[in-house]
Amino acid sequence: MSGLTLRLELRRSRMVAVWMAVVAVAYGGIVAAMFPILQENAKAFDDYMKIFPKELLVAFGMTGSLADPGVFFATYIGSMLWPVVAAIAAIILATRPVAADVERGWADVALGTPLTRGRYLGAAFVAQALVLALLAVATVGSVIVIGVLVGVAFDVGRFAAAAVLMWLFGCAVAGVTSLCGALTLSRAIAGGVVGGALILMYLMNIVAQVQVDVAWLADLGAFKYLATTELIDAGVVPWTSVSVFAVFAIAGWAGAIAVFARRDLLA
Amino acid sequence: MADAIELRGLTRWYGKRRGVLDLDVTVREGEVFGFLGPNGAGKTTTIRMLLGLIRPSAGAATIWGLDAWRDAAALHRRLAHLGSDPGYLGELTAAQTLDHLGALRGLPKGAWRTLAERLDLDPGVAIKKLSRGNRQKVGVVEVFMGNEPLLVMDEPSTGLDPLMQREFLALVAEARSAGQTIFLSSHNLTEVERSCDRVAIIREGRLVKVATVAALVGDHTRSINLLLVQPARDGAFALPGVTVLSSTGQDVHLMVRGDVNPLLRRLAELDVRDIAISTPDVEDLFFRYYDGTVAGSEGRAAGSDGGPTAPDRATGPDRATGPDRATGPDRATGPDRATGPDRATGPDPAAGPDGGPAGLDVAPAGLDVDPAGLDGSAAAGTGTQEEVAR
Numbered sequence: 001m002s003g004l005t006l007r008l009e010l011r012r013s014r015m016v017a018v019w020m021a022v023v024a025v026a027y028g029g030i031v032a033a034m035f036p037i038l039q040e041n042a043k044a045f046d047d048y049m050k051i052f053p054k055e056l057l058v059a060f061g062m063t064g065s066l067a068d069p070g071v072f073f074a075t076y077i078g079s080m081l082w083p084v085v086a087a088i089a090a091i092i093l094a095t096r097p098v099a100a101d102v103e104r105g106w107a108d109v110a111l112g113t114p115l116t117r118g119r120y121l122g123a124a125f126v127a128q129a130l131v132l133a134l135l136a137v138a139t140v141g142s143v144i145v146i147g148v149l150v151g152v153a154f155d156v157g158r159f160a161a162a163a164v165l166m167w168l169f170g171c172a173v174a175g176v177t178s179l180c181g182a183l184t185l186s187r188a189i190a191g192g193v194v195g196g197a198l199i200l201m202y203l204m205n206i207v208a209q210v211q212v213d214v215a216w217l218a219d220l221g222a223f224k225y226l227a228t229t230e231l232i233d234a235g236v237v238p239w240t241s242v243s244v245f246a247v248f249a250i251a252g253w254a255g256a257i258a259v260f261a262r263r264d265l266l267a
Numbered sequence: 268m269a270d271a272i273e274l275r276g277l278t279r280w281y282g283k284r285r286g287v288l289d290l291d292v293t294v295r296e297g298e299v300f301g302f303l304g305p306n307g308a309g310k311t312t313t314i315r316m317l318l319g320l321i322r323p324s325a326g327a328a329t330i331w332g333l334d335a336w337r338d339a340a341a342l343h344r345r346l347a348h349l350g351s352d353p354g355y356l357g358e359l360t361a362a363q364t365l366d367h368l369g370a371l372r373g374l375p376k377g378a379w380r381t382l383a384e385r386l387d388l389d390p391g392v393a394i395k396k397l398s399r400g401n402r403q404k405v406g407v408v409e410v411f412m413g414n415e416p417l418l419v420m421d422e423p424s425t426g427l428d429p430l431m432q433r434e435f436l437a438l439v440a441e442a443r444s445a446g447q448t449i450f451l452s453s454h455n456l457t458e459v460e461r462s463c464d465r466v467a468i469i470r471e472g473r474l475v476k477v478a479t480v481a482a483l484v485g486d487h488t489r490s491i492n493l494l495l496v497q498p499a500r501d502g503a504f505a506l507p508g509v510t511v512l513s514s515t516g517q518d519v520h521l522m523v524r525g526d527v528n529p530l531l532r533r534l535a536e537l538d539v540r541d542i543a544i545s546t547p548d549v550e551d552l553f554f555r556y557y558d559g560t561v562a563g564s565e566g567r568a569a570g571s572d573g574g575p576t577a578p579d580r581a582t583g584p585d586r587a588t589g590p591d592r593a594t595g596p597d598r599a600t601g602p603d604r605a606t607g608p609d610r611a612t613g614p615d616p617a618a619g620p621d622g623g624p625a626g627l628d629v630a631p632a633g634l635d636v637d638p639a640g641l642d643g644s645a646a647a648g649t650g651t652q653e654e655v656a657r
Contacts, residue, residue: 004370012356105354112318112348113371116340264321266281 002119005110009127013093017131020089021138024081028142031076035069035152042067055210063229069154070233073143073162078228082139086170087198089135090128091191094177097124098256099187102265117261125178125253132170136163158235162228165238168245169226173198175252182259185266198222222248269331271296271417271448272317276326279312286312287472289326294450294465296416299443301463301480302452309472310452311351314421317450318348330417346417347372349410351425351452353402357395361388361405365412374413382408386434399426407431411438418442420451424458436461456546489527490545493519496538503537506530 038045045066049057057063060079064071098121101107110120140163147154173194180190201221208218218224225241272294279286287309294300304310315321316328319339328335330342355364365379383390388404397405403426410418424432439462442449453459459466460480467477476483490512498516508525517540523530534542 002371004367008367012358101354105350105352106356107354108315108318108320108350109353109355109368110371111320111339112343112350113368114340114344114373115371265315266321 002115002123005115005120005123006126009097009124010130012096013127013131016089016092017134020085020135024085024135024139025142027081028077028139029146031072031081032143032146032152033150035072035147036150038072039067039152053210056206058209060206068233070229070231073159073232074227074229077139077143078162078166078226079223082136082166082169083198083202083223083226085135085139086132086166087173087195089132090170090173091177091194093124093128093131094174095181095187095190097121098178098181098260099185099190102185103187107265111265118257121178121253121257121260125174125256128174128178129167129171132174133167136167136170139163139166155232155235158232161237162231165226165228165231165241165245168242168249169222171249172222172245172252175249175256177252178256179252179259182256182263185263269296270294271298271331272300272450273329273332274313274317274326275329277313277316277323277328278325279309279316279321280324285309285472286324287316287469290469290474292467292474292477294448296448297443297446298464299439299449299451299462301459301466302450302469303454303456303459303466304452304469305454308469310469311421312472313469314348314350314419314450314452317419318343318346344373345415346419347410347413347415349406349418349420349423351422353406353409355394355402355405358393360391360393361397361401361408362390364394364405365390365409368409369412372413372415379408379412382412382438386431400428400431403427404431407435407438411442414445414447416447418447418449418451420449422453422455423451424453424455432458460546488522488524488546491521491523491530492541492543492545493521493534493539494541495519496540499537503533504530506533 042065049062049066060075062071062075066072066075097107101110107120111117140159144154144156144159177190177194180193181187184190184193202223204217204221205223208215208221208224222245225238225244227238227241230236231238270293272292274290274292277290277292278288290309290313292300302310302313312321313328316323317330317335319336319342322336330346333342335342359367361383362379365383366376369376369378379390382388383404386404386408388401388408392401394402394405403424407423407427410420410423424435427435436458439449439451443464449462451459451462463480465477465479466483468475468483495517499514499519504511504514504519504521506529508523508527509530510522510524512520512522514520521530
C-alpha cells in the first residue's frame with residue numbers, strides 16, 4: 001500500500017464521507033429521538049402493527065415490539081438506513097480506482113510512476129474500509145448519542161458490535177464492487193451490476209420471509225446475514241455473518257488486485 | 268551507444284481491430300526519437316505498451332533490456348511519462364497534482380516550481396479550471412521535473428500555444444544535452460523536425476519508415492500548392508523529382524525534391540494564379556511514400572520512363588506481407604536492398620532525371636530503402652531492421 005496514494009484517496013473520499021455521514025447522523029438521530037415515544041406508546045404501536053401481515057413485518061426486521069432496542073435498531077437502521085448508505089458509499093468508492101480512474105485516465109498517470117498496481121489498489125481499499133468505518137460509527141454513534149440526550153441508555157458495547165457487523169457488510173459490498181470494476185473497467189457496469197444485485201437480494205429476502213416455501217431464497221442474499229436484533233438484544237455475536245462478510249470483502253479485494261494486475265488498462 | 272528501447276515484432280490487436288502490427292524499432296540512449304503518424308495510426312497504443320499499461324498481443328517491448336509489461340514498476344523509476352491528454356484529477360490544483368506525482372517519483376516537494384514559472388503556469392488553480400493548453404503545461408512540467416533518463420511523451424505539445432511550443436522544444440533540447448533519451452509521438456512534423464534525431468513513421472499500425480529527420484524530409488523537399496488559371500495538360504508535371512500529390516485540374520499539389528529549376532521552367536509556361544511553397548507535413552510525406560494515389564501519379568510519370576507502375580510500387584501484396592520483408596537476410600543488410608535488381612524493377616528511384624521519380628523511394632516489395640533517405644548506415648548496407656520500411 002502507498003501512503004501517498006492512501007492520503008489522496010482519503011482526500012478524494014471527503015465529499016462522499018461527509019455527505020453520507022450527514023445523512024446517517026440525521027436519520028439515525030431522528031429515529032433515536034423517537035425511541036422514547038415508541039417505548040411510552042409500545043402497546044399502541046404493537047396494536048397498530050397487527051394490521052400488517054406478520055410475514056411482511058418480519059421481512060423488514062420487525063420481529064417483535066418496536067420498543068425493543070434490537071427490533072428498533074434492525075427496523076430503522078439495519079434494514080433501512082445502513083443498506084442504502086453502505087451500498088451507495090461502497091459503490092462510489094469501489095468503482096473509482098479500478099474503473100472510473102481508468103476511464104478518466106488518472107490510472108495511466110498514477111501508474112506511469114513507480115507505483116505498482118497492487119500498491120495503488122491497496123491504498124484505495126484501505127481508504128474504502130476507513131470511510132465505511134467512519135460511516136458505521138457515525139450511524140451507530142448518532143443513535144447512541146441522541147439516545148443519551150433523550151434519556152435512553154442503549155447498550156454501547158452491543159451497538160458497537162452491530163457497527164462492526166454493518167461495517168463488514170459495507171466492506172463486502174466494496175470488495176465485490178472492486179472485483180466487478182477490475183473485471184469490467186467500467187464504472188457504470190460495475191456499479192449497475194452490484195446495485196442491481198443488492199436490490200435483487202433485498203427483494204429475495206422479503207419474498208423468502210413472506211413465502212415460506214421459498215425461504216431458501218434468503219440464504220442466497222446478503223441481507224439475511226445483516227441481522228443485528230439478536231446481537232443487540234441477547235449479545236450473541238453472529239459469527240457466521242461476520243465470516244461471510246469478511247470472506248466476501250477480502251476475496252473481492254484480493255480478486256480485484258489479482259485481476260487488475262493482469263488487465264490491460266483500456267477504458 | 269546502447270539501446271534504450273527495443274520493440275521487436277510488437278503487435279497489438281483489440282479484438283479484431285488493429286492496434287499496431289509487427290513493429291521493429293530501436294531507440295538508442297541519448298537520442299530524441301520521434302514517432303510520427305496520423306490519428307489512429309497506433310502511436311498511443313505503442314506508447315501504452317512501452318509503459319506497461321497494455322500487453323502486446325505478440326512481440327516484445329523492452330526498455331534497457333527489461334520487459335515493459337512485467338517490469339513496469341521498476342522501469343518507471345527511470346522514466347517519466349506524459350500522455351496526450353493526461354487524466355489529471357480536476358479537484359486538485361496543478362501544484363497538488365505535481366507534488367503528488369513528484370512524491371511518487373521520489374522528488375522533493377516543489378520540484379516543479381522553476382519549470383512552472385518558465386512555462387507561465389499558475390500552480391494554484393484547480394485542474395478542472397485550466398484550459399486545455401494549461402493542462403498540457405502541467406503535463407510538460409510533470410515530465411521534465413525529474414531527471415529520469417528516459418522521457419516518453421505522447422503528442423506532448425498538443426494544445427500549447429506557439430510560444431510554449433518553442434519553450435517545449437527548448438526543454439527537449441536541454442534534456443538531450445543532459446543525456447536523457449526521449450521518445451515522443453507527434454503528428455506535428457515541425458515539432459519533430461526541430462527536436463528529433465530520428466523519426467519513425469507509422470501508418471495504419473505498421474511501421475513504414477525509420478530515418479533521420481534530414482533524410483525523411485529531404486534537404487530540398489518542398490510542398491507546392493498551385494492554383495492555375497487553366498488546368499494543366501496531362502503530364503505537365505512529369506518532371507524529375509516532382510511528385511503530383513493531388514490535382515483537380517486548376518488546383519495542383521506537388522512535392523519537389525532536388526533541383527527545382529525544371530519545375531520553375533514549366534511553371535513559367537503556365538498561367539499561375541497563386542503559389543504556396545512550404546516544407547511538407549506528415550500527410551504529404553505519407554502521400555509521397557505510401558499512398559496509392561501518389562504512387563499512381565508517379566507511376567504514370569515513371570511509366571513513360573520505364574519505371575515501376577503504381578500497383579507494383581505501392582499496393583502489391585508483397586509490400587505488406589512478403590516473407591522476404593519480414594525475415595529475409597537481405598532485408599536488413601544485403602547490398603541488394605539498396606541496389607539489387609529485386610528492389611525495384613525500374614531505374615533507381617533516387618537517381619534523378621533518368622531514374623524516374625527521384626522523390627519516391629518505395630520499392631516494389633515495400634522496401635523503401637533510399638540510399639539518401641536513411642541514416643548513413645542503411646546507405647552503407649549496414650542498416651538495422653528498424654530502418655526498413657514495413
